[in-house]
Amino acid sequence: MYIGGYIRRAVCCLFVVTMVPINRAAVVNIKSKGAVGDGKTDDGPAILNAWKEACEGASPSSVLIPPGTYMSLSIVLSGPCKGPIEIQATGATIKAPPELAKFKTDSWIQIQSVDRFTMNGGTFDGQGQQIWHSTKCHDSQLTCQLPVNLRLSHVKNSLLKDFTSANSKHFHIALWRCDGSNFVNVTINAPGNSTNTDGIHIARLNGLNITNSNIKTGDDCISFGDGSKNVRIEQVTCGPGHGISIGSLGKYPNEEPVQGIWIKNCTISGTNNGVRIKTWPASHPGVASDIHFEDILMNKVGNPILIDQEYCPHYTCKKGAPSKVKISNVSFRKIRGTSTTKVAMKLACSAEAPCDNVEVADINLKFHGPAGGGGGPTKSECSNIKPKVVGENIPQVCLGGTS
Ligand SMILES: *[C@@H]1O[C@H](CO)[C@@H](O)[C@H](O)[C@H]1NC(C)=O
Numbered sequence: 001m002y003i004g005g006y007i008r009r010a011v012c013c014l015f016v017v018t019m020v021p022i023n024r025a026a027v028v029n030i031k032s033k034g035a036v037g038d039g040k041t042d043d044g045p046a047i048l049n050a051w052k053e054a055c056e057g058a059s060p061s062s063v064l065i066p067p068g069t070y071m072s073l074s075i076v077l078s079g080p081c082k083g084p085i086e087i088q089a090t091g092a093t094i095k096a097p098p099e100l101a102k103f104k105t106d107s108w109i110q111i112q113s114v115d116r117f118t119m120n121g122g123t124f125d126g127q128g129q130q131i132w133h134s135t136k137c138h139d140s141q142l143t144c145q146l147p148v149n150l151r152l153s154h155v156k157n158s159l160l161k162d163f164t165s166a167n168s169k170h171f172h173i174a175l176w177r178c179d180g181s182n183f184v185n186v187t188i189n190a191p192g193n194s195t196n197t198d199g200i201h202i203a204r205l206n207g208l209n210i211t212n213s214n215i216k217t218g219d220d221c222i223s224f225g226d227g228s229k230n231v232r233i234e235q236v237t238c239g240p241g242h243g244i245s246i247g248s249l250g251k252y253p254n255e256e257p258v259q260g261i262w263i264k265n266c267t268i269s270g271t272n273n274g275v276r277i278k279t280w281p282a283s284h285p286g287v288a289s290d291i292h293f294e295d296i297l298m299n300k301v302g303n304p305i306l307i308d309q310e311y312c313p314h315y316t317c318k319k320g321a322p323s324k325v326k327i328s329n330v331s332f333r334k335i336r337g338t339s340t341t342k343v344a345m346k347l348a349c350s351a352e353a354p355c356d357n358v359e360v361a362d363i364n365l366k367f368h369g370p371a372g373g374g375g376g377p378t379k380s381e382c383s384n385i386k387p388k389v390v391g392e393n394i395p396q397v398c399l400g401g402t403s
Pocket residue numbers: 132133191193194
């Protein structure tokens with residue numbers, strides 16, 4: 001018996017000993033590839049070389065950016081890799097050069113065609129301050145290609161956690177065809193008056209969770225382009241910025257449906273919109289359905305609840321003609337707090353494709369005037385919609401009926 005036990009234990013230990021090296025990630029430190037880490041020298045080539053070695057090497061593998069301050073020009077980190085790959089950057093700050101002239105593409109750090117990607121820690125500072133002040137770029141965006149801080153394309157089954165994206169020159173994070181993405185404890189930070197610094201923009205992906213994250217920007221907190229499917233956003237705080245936005249949809253032909261969006265247990269503060277769905281007038285056909293907003297606290301938010309099917313910024317479109325994007329199966333539940341606009345709920349649906357099956361339940365939004373005081377009740381405005389109203393609602397929902 002004793003010997004048997006001993007042998008069993010030995011077998012067990014041998015098993016453990018041989019398993020450990022197989023499971024341990026092969027770590028490639030960017031310093032071993034020549035990274036200087038003085039915050040001035042371009043360490044992009046070192047990051048790229050470390051990525052290449054990790055990506056081709058034994059799996060799983062890890063690119064280590066040790067604590068310190070680095071500068072990097074644009075880099076493209078491409079797969080496919082031999083196995084799961086991680087960027088471990090806890091304690092590191094990576095800075096982009098402030099000058100736009102140093103960028104030739106629309107991304108600063110781009111990651112593409114990777115399966116099972118993890119990003120862990122680090123601060124990615126886009127140093128966009130000069131650009132936000134430059135009227136040149138914002139008057140003629142066609143001639144100015146502004147880089148997104150972090151662009152992921154065809155990155156599947158990813159986990160991005162405990163990291164910060166700051167002061168991007170353009171959107172902070174853009175996801176394109178990234179099925180199965182998870183963001184946990186992500187911080188996005190740019191001033192409220194920074195231009196076009198959307199937090200997370202997604203399009204054409206199936207499966208995304210964003211939890212426990214804090215997003216401060218000068219534009220949309222999270223924005224959904226066409227083809228966004230099965231997205232859950234929970235315990236996210238937004239503000240300053242423009243709030244959480246589905247769309248704008250319908251601008252282009254053959255857009256894919258937006259379907260299966262749950263936004264729950266979030267706090268939105270000091271933004272000029274809360275939760276909204278927006279589509280262009282005179283649009284191409286499209287679908288937005290199965291979209292749910294629940295348990296959302298609004299602190300001094302303009303237009304807290306908004307469906308806007310005549311979205312037409314800067315008069316860039318033909319108002320008048322209705323949108324052809326069909327919005328259906330939407331709910332707004334337990335949305336509470338303060339509105340800085342008297343119209344706290346506006347459900348402006350299309351005359352050509354009226355909204356169907358929209359539920360409004362347990363809304364409690366009080367007016368918060370500009371000087372801080374109250375200023376009478378909030379109200380709602382509705383067109384081309386007959387919502388299902390549940391519970392007590394402030395403001396009362398579509399009291400004037402539909403028009
Ligand atoms: C944003 O506001 C800050 C502080 O109020 C100010 O210093 C800065 O110039 C403003 N930036 C822009 C782009 O207006």
